[in-house]
Amino acid sequence: MDIEVGAAHRQITVFVGRRGCPSRVHCDNATNFVGASRHLEELRRRVEAEENAVRDFASRSGCEFAFIPPRAPHFGGLWEAGVKSAKHLLLRTVGNALLTAEELQTVVVAVEAVLNSRPLGAVSNDHNDGEALTPGHLLVGGPLVAPAASRTPDQEGLSCLRRWRAVSSLKRAFWQRWSREYVLGLQARAKWDQLQPNLQVGELVVVAEDNQPPMQWMVGRVEAVYPGADGAVRVADVRTSSGGLYKRPVHKLAPLPIV
Template identity: 65%
Template sequence: MLLQELWLRKLDWDELLPMQLQTSWEAFKATLLQLPKVKVTRFVHTDPQVPIEIHGFADASMRAYGAGIYVRTQTAEGVKSAKHLFLRTVGHDLLTAEELGTLLASVEAVLNSRPIGALSSDPSDGEALTPGHLLIGGPLVAPPPSALPDQISPTCLRLWRSVSSLRHRFWQRWSREYVSSLQTRQKWSKEVHNVDVGALVVVGEDNLPPQQWRIGRVVEVHVGADGKVRVADVKTADGVYRRAIHRLALLPMLS
């Protein structure tokens, strides 16, 4: 914004700043003292078979310039799955441009909220890395609406219910498939490693709202007669849950 203001005023390099701009610059410079506290992960380990894309963009408005760059990783199967589920969710519904744009933004938020790995091996750390961390520095959280749709107009309420229903249907289908994809499927003739205490897992649930993943650490395991873990107790942010092993998806440790 300061650079844009300088350009609009056509100030030369050696000209003194007006008092208003000088005050704004001093205030901005003071915030830079917090910069050493900002930590950005410089390397995220990914599967070598998964393609990595670097995306950059820049834009301007009447008040500011903006630019960003981020890393995108996505398997072809994941893209096809999301597109297929999106088309199945919409079906034969006729959407306006505004409804379609809102639904696509909601689907994008759902995809970018998915957990992809553990940030640390600390048993007390229950946070998982998501694409949202690479985009905005933290998990994507759906903000509460400033006003309820029925407080605006009946038409707005009808459109909101329609888009919310489509969003919820997509979330239910895609989150179920994603948790299933995290679970390693192997032939029964091949031994699979047991789940260890302290592992970060995603708990497969069918009744969670969009963008809400039940993530926690395994605090206790229960072994069956064959010596394999069949049930585990998982500590999450809202309590300890006991779930069968087939309802849990282990998150890899990112180096």
């Protein structure tokens, strides 16, 4: 599998521990990545000098680095955009909060889960299929879900519970900021004086709904559209996979492509 890396602090060991050993690593030309590539190549040559069994294992488990041109971060647009979004919103969300190492790790893992829960596109043209493909499908074979929050009244005074609530608050704040920006990014940006394609019945869309729980995306199929006197569709009915029918203005709907 190919792994794309765009930030220095995401070390190769993190990917190996979570995703298994990658066969190809896409990254920028940061000196730490170049040094890691050289170090791994030297280690591989040393191992290959040993007996055949070790050499065969090393050849199957080696990593190949594919570097983008130096001083050209825009060549890694997809992963660089994700890294920029995550870093920017994470810093704005955490702010000056004092977190322990374990709490910071919990927040970062929660951010990772939020990013991997985003809907990428429609799986099919089937009007009865209201599920969107997410990075979670590629990682674990299904959508990622967040555990339900729980409260224990007799533990209200415990310091650990207050800290847990603080971490949960940071996670929710990141979700609210990032999900809003992601839905806006899915919508076409154009001047109001330019004609844009109308929403069509059967399209899979993400509904920009306020106060959604973390990692709970409202995705559904357009069931009916309501064009105005000028023929432009400004309101649509959307039926979600849970069976609910919602009437929303088009600026609250973000169509998903078929992947």
